[in-house]
Amino acid sequence: MRRYVVFTQRDQGSAASRQLTGVGASDLTDSRGAGRAAASAAVGRLGGPPPTLVVVYSSVRHSLTDLLAGVRDVTGTTPLVGATSSGQFHDGTLTPPGEGVVVLVLGPGPYRFGVASAKGLRADAFTAGREIARAARDAAGPERLAHAAILLLADGLAGHHQTLLSGVHRVAGASVPVAGGAAGDDRRLAETFVFHDGEVLADAAAAVWIDSPHRLDVVVAHGWxxxxxxxxxxxxxxxxxxxxxxxxxxxxxxxxxxxxxxxxxxxxxxxxxxxxxxxxxxxxxxxxxxxxxxxxxxxxxxxxxxxxxxxxxxxxxxGEPDDLLSVADGIAKDAVAGREPGVLLVFSCVARLDILRDRGAEEPGRLHAAAAGVPTFGFFTYGEFARTTSVAGYHNATVAAIAL
Known part of the structure; x- marks a missing residue:
């Protein structure tokens, strides 16, 4: 049975020129405590304004329901999306697979967000993609800004990711780029999850429609x-x-x-x-x-x-380590060029981490350095979404990024 949950975001002050953000992380073993600690650190870095969107990436070792409860102890009913990972990173720091949680909170800024989720990817991924895009767009409000993009997160083991993306494309059209990733599970290859508010969803996808006064570009490269x-x-x-x-x-x-x-x-x-x-x-x-x-x-x-x-x-x-690392600088520089974004969202495949091995920390480090002071936030995926003007856009062993 398919389920859709839609939340309308309050206006974030479209006159603001730069998106306010805060990032926090925790390696506590207590799941609720880890969620609360990471969210508290993120909200504290906002400097006072209430958050308008929360993004969470976590190891599957946590009790995920308790983890999200800890986050929402701090962020309240602010809409939340996220995914389990096979490692995550923020501001150049790598958290390897099997450890920790990171939380991004977005405060006031130029964007309006709409959030939706859907189950049933294995049964009908195309319909799920179509409905989730429509629901997220509607949740952003009746008035459209000049541009838009979609952040898409999906169960990494449900398959049919290109079909899901084709369903999103059917609604969004060629002018709306899509960026995101397929959830991981610390390389266990057993079960992956996406998050929507306090819910932990399998066989599901979560999407954020981002209305924007300016064009949002997805940058993608791989080095193979x-x-x-x-x-x-x-x-x-x-x-x-x-x-x-x-x-x-x-x-x-x-x-x-x-x-x-x-x-x-x-x-x-x-x-x-x-x-x-x-x-x-x-x-x-x-x-x-x-x-x-x-x-x-x-x-x-x-x-x-x-x-x-x-x-x-x-x-x-x-692909060898030097080949894969060679694209990091260009990805970050291209994503933030000519703008003053509040955060660079990055999605990198865990296959890259396996090839890099003991050099794995170099990729997030180079991305952050090239972003020139812009906070970076991302996770290692089981596949990346990066669609610009074509229906195709599901990748493996690739890096995708979008700056907000």
């Missing part, structure tokens, strides 16, 4: 580099890629990495994280690649985390 010529996917069944260029897909991978243990790199190993180093790049009309993580299932078949269209053009791509 192609190691093959373009090829066609000639046989695919859901997420299973049987043939590329009329040949067994795994054979095509092997020939591009002679002498390397390709099967080991592609092995889907939950204990050791997501697959590393090799992926497929779905070629976009502008020549860039939309990354699709690749892995071997228990039967030794090549899979991707989201289905590839039959006869789509792809390239095999590879």
């Amino acid at each position: 580099r192609p190691v093959s010529l373009p090829m066609l996917v000639t046989r695919v069944d859901g997420t299973v890629v049987h043939e590329i260029g009329g040949r067994p897909a795994l054979d095509v991978f092997r020939e591009h990495f002679p002498g390397r243990a390709v099967e080991q790199s592609l092995r889907y190993a939950p204990v050791d994280g997501w697959p590393r180093s090799h992926a497929l790049g779905l070629i976009e009309p502008d020549g860039t690649q939309l990354i699709r993580g690749a892995y071997l299932d228990d039967e030794g078949r090549l899979n991707t985390f989201a289905p590839l269209p039959p006869y789509s053009a792809v390239q095999i791509v590879a």
Whole structure:
């Protein structure tokens, strides 16, 4: 049964030129206490004005209902959205998977927000996306500002993320960019959740419609580099890629990495994280690649985390730590260029964290440094939403950012 909850946000003072924000974090083991501590720190940094929107990212190790109750002990009935993560970060500081909670509160600023949530992604993700976009837009109020964007969070293991995004696109249209991420669970690959007010929702998505007096841009980059010529996917069944260029897909991978243990790199190993180093790049009309993580299932078949269209053009791509880190500066600089935003929201894939390993803290550190004093706030996802002018926009092993 599908459920929709809509909350209308009070006006945030559209004349304000910069969004006021506050960020707090806690590593307390008591869940309610951790939520209360992180929220208190965030609200304290607002300097007095009441919050108008709350965003929470947390490890699944917490009792999530108690955690949200602790946050709302401080923020009251202020609308809240969020997700479980596989690590989170703020202001250049990494909280690794399995630890902590971070809270962002938004105070007065130029934006109007509308929040909605929906369950039932596995049954009908397109309808969920369509209805959640419509409900969030309506919740922002009857009068539209000149521009808009959508923050989208979804159950990371429910699948159908591109279909969910297509449903959002059907309502929002090409002029409204979407940014966000799929929830994680500290790499356990068992169950992920999104948050709406005090509720913890599985098989669900939460969305924030952001009305804005100025254009909001989503910046996306990944750093993966192609190691093959373009090829066609000639046989695919859901997420299973049987043939590329009329040949067994795994054979095509092997020939591009002679002498390397390709099967080991592609092995889907939950204990050791997501697959590393090799992926497929779905070629976009502008020549860039939309990354699709690749892995071997228990039967030794090549899979991707989201289905590839039959006869789509792809390239095999590879990523090493320096490649992935090279895009951080440009992402942050492009997102804040020419503006004085109150926060940079970032969504990065946990696959990147696995490739970076002991250099994992470098990515949030570089993002924050390049943001030049703008607070940064984000989490490591099971997939990223970054759609600008096309229906496609669900990514793997990529970084997406939007500045408010």
